[in-house]
């Protein structure tokens with residue numbers, strides 16, 4: 001099988017929404033197996049070399065499975081451990097690598113570890129979680145907030161203390177200062193990697209390490225009450241990313257490194273409280289220092305970058321200049337926590353983003369359904385599933401819209417399920433189904449398929465040099481990707497106007513375009529239509 005360095009990209013599957021084979025309305029592991037040919041190897045497959053599965057572990061599903069009650073068990077909703085092993089075999093048979101989610105920062109409150117910890121102050125596992133006394137007035141130990149809304153502390157009447165939960169109160173934070181916790185979590189890594197899993201995506205890592213002073217965060221002077229998520233009312237200094245994070249992550253990376261060619265990708269968002277670029281990127285670069293041989297962080301910056309050629313050029317240029325050759329960028333523009341690409345940027349614009357993502361260096365991570373241009377679903381109140389939304393209606397932190405079922409065909413429930421899907425599908429699918437798009441050479445799917453194939457056929461797009469040109473252009477972000485075999489020229493028009501772009505290269509063929517026709521003005525110049533992007537190639 002290919003090594004990770006040959007992998008053209010990673011396709012994120014949200015198991016509950018991919019394919020349901022037992023008719024209960026939720027996707028399952030057998031469904032993923034059934035659709036592996038869609039991912040790679042089959043006729044008309046997308047052609048992506050790796051998948052990442054969001055959690056399928058035993059869980060009460062209060063946070064979509066990110067509330068794990070048994071790290072080594074499979075949630076019956078999704079199948080059995082035998083099903084998972086079958087998935088692993090079937091994926092590997094098709095040369096597809098399998099990455100799974102690893103949730104180190106918290107467990108479910110019905111995990112036996114937490115039940116034992118909460119049973120009494122004297123419990124042998126009391127220190128596995130973070131318990132603190134109330135302030136003298138009975139209020140929470142400090143002002144830290146939960147990402148899921150409200151205080152990060154939950155009072156426990158039985159033992160008269162508060163426990164910390166950086167997310168939902170049903171997700172108590174583990175205490176990584178406790179060596180037994182670290183050993184137990186390393187055993188989880190061993191359990192899956194010794195089975196043959198190829199990599200881990202480590203969830204919400206910054207919250208593994210709190211400042212041991214447990215002091216209050218300062219208010220955020222730029223916060224606009226009533227207009228943004230109340231979580232942004234503070235500068236988040238103390239509840240995460242403390243110095244000891246490095247030790248914890250080094251430990252996990254060392255555990256991963258014992259297995260041949262396995263990788264670890266950390267989930268961490270840019271430091272929004274940072275004022276300067278330096279402050280913003282420092283935590284990101286530090287994550288690369290953990291162990292560049294196996295570990296790398298996601299790059300989510302593009303999710304928050306304004307849709308302009310200059311802002312994308314600056315963002316990518318800054319990142320590329322900060323990374324040395326041994327550091328693999330993981331550009332990611334969508335996932336199960338963010339509004340869909342098409343809903344954020346628009347239809348044509350999303351195609352441009354896709355072309356950019358798949359022509360940048362490293363290991364791109366794509367979210368299921370984005371390859372069809374699926375947009376956010378409309379979720380009426382009675383269908384809401386996400387606790388983030390249920391607990392904080394209308395604040396805008398609900399994530400159901402981007403988790404709607406995969407749209408396979410115009411059959412019953414878009415070919416996703418014979419039952420009632422756990423989240424509603426759009427009433428009108430238009431041409432946003434796999435069946436429509438596999439036969440349409442101008443589709444979103446065809447664009448992804450084409451550039452992924454290019455990424456596979458030569459290492460130039462994965463590892464070649466990156467160099468911008470036309471750097472004063474306010475409408476076009478253009479760059480070359482080159483090595484000893486090829487020079488690829490990529491020109492992306494971020495504006496709603498037709499813009500002339502000087503390419504320079506002669507004898508280059510246009511091998512992909514986000515829309516047709518592509519009009520060359522002369523051998524060296526192309527007139528790019530609104531939001532049009534092209535890839536040209538020349539053999540060296």
Ligand code: GLC
Nearest residue numbers: 063066103167203204336337
């Ligand atoms: C990560 C996951 C998100 C989850 C949270 C808590 O950000 O992507 O879905 O709610 O961590 O585990």
